[in-house]
Amino acid sequence: MKKDKKIWLLGLFLVFLLFSRLVLADGGPNQCCVLNHNLTEIDGACINDNRSVGPPNWDTSKNWCDPDGNGHSEIPVHQTKKWGLCCLVDSIYNFTDWLFYVLMAGIAILFILAGFFFITAGGDTTKITQSKRFVFYGIIGLILALMARIIPSIIKRLVS
Amino acid sequence: MRKIIFFALLAGLFLIPIAGFGVIRLNNPLNATSFEAVINDVINFVFYIGMALVPLGIVVSAFYFFTAAGDVQQVGNAKKILFYTLLGLAILLLSKALASIFKGILHI
Numbered sequence: 231m232k233k234d235k236k237i238w239l240l241g242l243f244l245v246f247l248l249f250s251r252l253v254l255a256d257g258g259p260n261q262c263c264v265l266n267h268n269l270t271e272i273d274g275a276c277i278n279d280n281r282s283v284g285p286p287n288w289d290t291s292k293n294w295c296d297p298d299g300n301g302h303s304e305i306p307v308h309q310t311k312k313w314g315l316c317c318l319v320d321s322i323y324n325f326t327d328w329l330f331y332v333l334m335a336g337i338a339i340l341f342i343l344a345g346f347f348f349i350t351a352g353g354d355t356t357k358i359t360q361s362k363r364f365v366f367y368g369i370i371g372l373i374l375a376l377m378a379r380i381i382p383s384i385i386k387r388l389v390s
Numbered sequence: 391m392r393k394i395i396f397f398a399l400l401a402g403l404f405l406i407p408i409a410g411f412g413v414i415r416l417n418n419p420l421n422a423t424s425f426e427a428v429i430n431d432v433i434n435f436v437f438y439i440g441m442a443l444v445p446l447g448i449v450v451s452a453f454y455f456f457t458a459a460g461d462v463q464q465v466g467n468a469k470k471i472l473f474y475t476l477l478g479l480a481i482l483l484l485s486k487a488l489a490s491i492f493k494g495i496l497h498i
Contacts, residue, residue: 272438311421315438322442329449333456340456364459371456374472378448381479385441389486 262295262306263317275310282306283313333375340368440482447475
């Protein structure tokens with residue numbers, strides 16, 4: 231039951247993300263995106279310089295690209311055939327970043343809670359061990375979250 | 391009888407270009423020109439998506455770790471997620487290397 235709740239929450243969040251995207255796109259689905267991460271290892275054109283990445287051979291009458299959501303289509307600045315892969319990978323990275331920030335906030339709250347438990351334990355051994363576990367797994371989570379940030383750059387070095 | 395008509399129609403269909411319409415050209419919709427290049431492109435595609443999913447998996451396992459707060463079963467779950475994410479990462483890295491290793495062995 232607990233697991234179900236978590237999955238539902240995650241699903242709701244995803245639907246919310248998708249919905250906000252759909253509302254923005256009123257001239258059709260966006261055929262470009264602005265990258266937040268440097269993905270030059272996929273294609274040289276996938277640069278995160280706040281300018282749009284889209285497909286080559288752009289046709290203004292057929293294609294739609296509105297990265298800033300102001301209702302006006304514009305021609306993507308960086309054009310490459312691999313724009314779809316770049317945008318997909320970038321959105322996965324965005325989601326990871328978002329989760330990372332939530333995690334950081336969660337860990338801060340967790341440590342405060344653990345401190346509170348330590349104080350209110352009042353010499354009760356079981357309560358003290360419980361709050362020790364809180365801190366222990368909080369630290370493990372923190373290390374893992376930091377690791378997740380480092381791993382992509384390590385792999386880039388390894389592969390290229 | 392039906393079969394004969396069917397085959398006659400099929401043969402006629404193949405004869406049409408020869409009879410009157412000239413040569414039909416099929417344009418290659420892919421960038422790749424060889425089968426090996428196609429496989430390589432697919433591997434690259436999966437590789438980059440996998441690379442993006444590995445950090446996500448690790449962050450999710452971290453999330454499970456600290457929401458567990460000492461619950462042994464939950465911690466076990468988190469460990470499993472972490473283990474299989476890292477296993478996936480290892481296989482993903484191997485997949486890049488394996489192709490070149492096999493090429494070296496077979497002298498292709």
